[in-house]
Amino acid sequence: MNRRRFLQQSLASTISAPAILGARSPNSMFQVASIGVGGMGGNTMMSVLQHPKVRIVGMCDVDSRTLELATRGMSSRRKELQDPAAKERLGDAATFRDYREMLSKLGGSVDAVTIGTPDHMHAAQAVAALRMKKHVYLQKPLTHHLHEARILGAEAAKAGVTTQMGTQGHSSIETLLAVDLIRSGAIGRVKEVICWENKKANWWPKVTQRKAEADPVPANLDWNLWLGVADEVPYLEGAYHPSMWRSWADFGVGMMGDMGCHYFDVVFACLGLKAPKRVRCLDEGSKGDLYAMRRHLELEFPGTPLTAGDTVKMTWTDGGYAHDSRVIKPAALTKETPSGIYFIGENGGVFKPHSQRPWLVPDEKFKGAAYPKTRVANHYTDWVDACMNGTKAATDLPTYGCPVTEAVLLGVLSERNPGDWIEWDAAAGRITNRPGLNAALARRYRDGWSVEGLG
Numbered sequence: 001m002n003r004r005r006f007l008q009q010s011l012a013s014t015i016s017a018p019a020i021l022g023a024r025s026p027n028s029m030f031q032v033a034s035i036g037v038g039g040m041g042g043n044t045m046m047s048v049l050q051h052p053k054v055r056i057v058g059m060c061d062v063d064s065r066t067l068e069l070a071t072r073g074m075s076s077r078r079k080e081l082q083d084p085a086a087k088e089r090l091g092d093a094a095t096f097r098d099y100r101e102m103l104s105k106l107g108g109s110v111d112a113v114t115i116g117t118p119d120h121m122h123a124a125q126a127v128a129a130l131r132m133k134k135h136v137y138l139q140k141p142l143t144h145h146l147h148e149a150r151i152l153g154a155e156a157a158k159a160g161v162t163t164q165m166g167t168q169g170h171s172s173i174e175t176l177l178a179v180d181l182i183r184s185g186a187i188g189r190v191k192e193v194i195c196w197e198n199k200k201a202n203w204w205p206k207v208t209q210r211k212a213e214a215d216p217v218p219a220n221l222d223w224n225l226w227l228g229v230a231d232e233v234p235y236l237e238g239a240y241h242p243s244m245w246r247s248w249a250d251f252g253v254g255m256m257g258d259m260g261c262h263y264f265d266v267v268f269a270c271l272g273l274k275a276p277k278r279v280r281c282l283d284e285g286s287k288g289d290l291y292a293m294r295r296h297l298e299l300e301f302p303g304t305p306l307t308a309g310d311t312v313k314m315t316w317t318d319g320g321y322a323h324d325s326r327v328i329k330p331a332a333l334t335k336e337t338p339s340g341i342y343f344i345g346e347n348g349g350v351f352k353p354h355s356q357r358p359w360l361v362p363d364e365k366f367k368g369a370a371y372p373k374t375r376v377a378n379h380y381t382d383w384v385d386a387c388m389n390g391t392k393a394a395t396d397l398p399t400y401g402c403p404v405t406e407a408v409l410l411g412v413l414s415e416r417n418p419g420d421w422i423e424w425d426a427a428a429g430r431i432t433n434r435p436g437l438n439a440a441l442a443r444r445y446r447d448g449w450s451v452e453g454l455g
Helices: 003-013 039-048 064-071 084-088 099-109 119-130 146-159 173-184 223-227 254-271 379-389 397-416 435-441
Strands: 030-035 054-060 094-096 112-115 135-139 163-166 190-197 278-281 295-302 311-318 339-345 348-353 359-361 422-425
Touching: 030 039, 030 099, 030 379, 039 054, 039 064, 039 112, 039 135, 039 379, 054 064, 054 099, 094 099, 099 119, 112 119, 119 135, 119 146, 135 379, 135 397, 146 397, 163 379, 163 397, 173 254, 173 348, 190 254, 254 295, 254 311, 254 339, 254 397, 278 397, 295 397, 397 422, 397 435
Parallel strands: 030 054, 030 112, 054 094, 112 135, 135 163, 190 311
Antiparallel strands: 190 339, 278 295, 278 422, 295 311, 339 348, 348 359
């Protein structure tokens, strides 16, 4: 495929996609069950509810306090749903503590499932919904282990439903403008990508040392259900729940799972990347129960028609590393830019701060340059429309979301095993040069929580 045809087809795919499921009746409500209704899970449920056809028929959370707030249209962050019509479509939802019970009892009355739980539970919950032929909106990172990402993608493709990865920034006008800028050829083919993230991890736990004796479990929390597929550890106040689990290797994937997914998503969308060929960690990496508070990674991807060579390098740093000296910042940005992406092109660069618009640089070269007129999208309601219309969503799991997740998780694997390159055979789903690491691609689920094909 030549570059012009690639660009035409790529841009067309953002507007329409082949139908994958017969559309529902336009007069019926789209009935959604939500697993995890606190934090981002609650935000996802409330955001999907913005669509006038959505009715929430089921809510599940292991924390009864969070669940009670959600039934009143309030998030665990005390933000209240203001739309009276949306509140009405939420008011009669059945409530559950165990997602398996909810899916079993609600069965055919559910059209779709949203999932916003700690990372370690994503795969088991999503696969359960997919095997029931439910549409799925799944928060990032899609899975905790790489093997889970492969199985999740296969199950989503087999189910033939509409799926969406919860990287809501993918549909923002800022990201869409970056995609259009890169694909317009304004800076020529891309030679390299630099990502940096220096914000403070607000999910870092107050308690960072495990002890054999458990603290009393709060009455509102079912600790066994919270652990789910993960190995049992004693409950510790201030260590895990409600929002500190991401730093623990048992339950989250650290900064890569938090912000890495957003940055990788932008780069994949701009360049049409697939799985990396190899990845390495250039600093001391992470050891023990907790992830490190900083990391420096390199990934090498196969080239695409939008890149300058047969391969393209992507660098990731977080936790306070100095900016790469090659990054050119536009003069209009006078404040510090702690988080961003820089695309080095043949004829210039694109500087994109996180959650902000992209800029063509250097200024003197692109003075008066015309920026594309970019479409507007809503990641949540567009998913609902795609479900009802029988089309693919923007971050469809089999073709897009799972490959992005695979790249992120290979970065995590290198962080846990720093030093030499990790060579990745994407077709076989295996590491070729350090075969001992293949055992780390999957895990065994806790007794009573096994899921066929997953763990």
